[in-house]
Amino acid sequence: MAEFPQLGDLARIAVLLNPTSGVPDAGDSGLGGPLSWPADEPWPQCAVGHWIHHRDPLSAAERREWQDMDEAREARARNGTGEHNVVTHEEAAAQKRIMNGASGLDLITWERISTRPDPCTDPVAMVPVMQLRAVDVPRAFEGRDADLLQVLWCPNDHDREDVAGGNPYGGPRLELRWRRGAEQGLTTAAPPQPRRARDGYIPQPCTLSPVEAWDFPEHDDLPDDLRDAVMEWCEDQDWDYHDDFACLGGWKVGGWPSWHLTDLQPITCSGTDCGRRMRLFLTVNSGGDPSLNVGRFGELRVFVCPDASGHPIALNIQ
Ligand SMILES: [Zn+2]
Numbered sequence: 635m636a637e638f639p640q641l642g643d644l645a646r647i648a649v650l651l652n653p654t655s656g657v658p659d660a661g662d663s664g665l666g667g668p669l670s671w672p673a674d675e676p677w678p679q680c681a682v683g684h685w686i687h688h689r690d691p692l693s694a695a696e697r698r699e700w701q702d703m704d705e706a707r708e709a710r711a712r713n714g715t716g717e718h719n720v721v722t723h724e725e726a727a728a729q730k731r732i733m734n735g736a737s738g739l740d741l742i743t744w745e746r747i748s749t750r751p752d753p754c755t756d757p758v759a760m761v762p763v764m765q766l767r768a769v770d771v772p773r774a775f776e777g778r779d780a781d782l783l784q785v786l787w788c789p790n791d792h793d794r795e796d797v798a799g800g801n802p803y804g805g806p807r808l809e810l811r812w813r814r815g816a817e818q819g820l821t822t823a824a825p826p827q828p829r830r831a832r833d834g835y836i837p838q839p840c841t842l843s844p845v846e847a848w849d850f851p852e853h854d855d856l857p858d859d860l861r862d863a864v865m866e867w868c869e870d871q872d873w874d875y876h877d878d879f880a881c882l883g884g885w886k887v888g889g890w891p892s893w894h895l896t897d898l899q900p901i902t903c904s905g906t907d908c909g910r911r912m913r914l915f916l917t918v919n920s921g922g923d924p925s926l927n928v929g930r931f932g933e934l935r936v937f938v939c940p941d942a943s944g945h946p947i948a949l950n951i952q
Pocket residue numbers: 680681682683684758788789790792807
């Protein structure tokens with residue numbers, strides 16, 4: 635990509651965290667492990683409302699009926715007697731009866747999924763997602779008066795209005811705690827168990843092997859003239875710009891966010907009189923050894939204001 639010096643100016647260094655199963659020590663960088671915690675600081679709790687997801691298996695007869703309807707629809711399409719996806723009034727009524735008010739059907743496990751507010755309004759203890767030491771990932775601490783970062787979240791779904799940034803995202807509420815470790819008399823904290831947690835929102839403990847790498851913006855994030863030239867060049871060279879150059883995948887600090895599910899959504903800071911375009915700070919990925927499932931097996935991205943560390947974070951899911 636040496637042909638495009640303008641692209642070089644946009645390159646950012648991302649720190650790929652490369653999580654691997656293993657319990658980190660309380661003072662070390664890692665995911666899902668114990669944290670070094672100030673003895674006199676209360677453990678964070680999430681006190682807003684939560685959504686719970688109830689799963690209820692279809693009976694064998696209901697499952698058979700559903701599959702028969704699918705097969706009948708496919709047969710109509712094959713025989714040219716109807717559109718593949720057209721459901722008859724009778725089928726629609728049968729499906730409504732089988733769904734019984736549920737909001738979704740898991741066709742792998744054949745379970746109805748209903749979502750409803752948690753009747754219990756007691757707070758939920760947040761869980762450790764990540765701890766970073768400045769000695770391991772100095773880049774995460776640039777411009778910050780801190781040498782330890784802790785990321786915690788409430789492992790449940792929430793009202794969208796209750797989640798930082800107000801994006802169309804209703805997953806875990808997340809907090810960053812920046813510390814000067816040496817000054818705070820930290821001890822090993824055994825985190826309290828959350829009274830409720832959704833499957834896929836509890837990270838399995840991992841150690842990290844941080845590696846720095848150049849990261850390039852999504853094509854939507856490029857200036858128009860540069861984007862056209864780069865896309866043309868990639869096509870000539872048989873490269874795929876997104877897959878081969880841009881938006882490195884996996885857990886990372888910094889770098890560029892991918893917009894593979896939605897078009898580019900510039901995220902602006904909600905801090906008082908700010909409105910600046912926010913920068914990607916952290917990408918939390920689904921799957922792998924941490925075994926999380928955010929969004930629909932997607933990425934949760936934490937954006938921070940480039941201006942002031944006191945401004946609120948914003949979350950975005952892809
Ligand atoms: Zn919560």
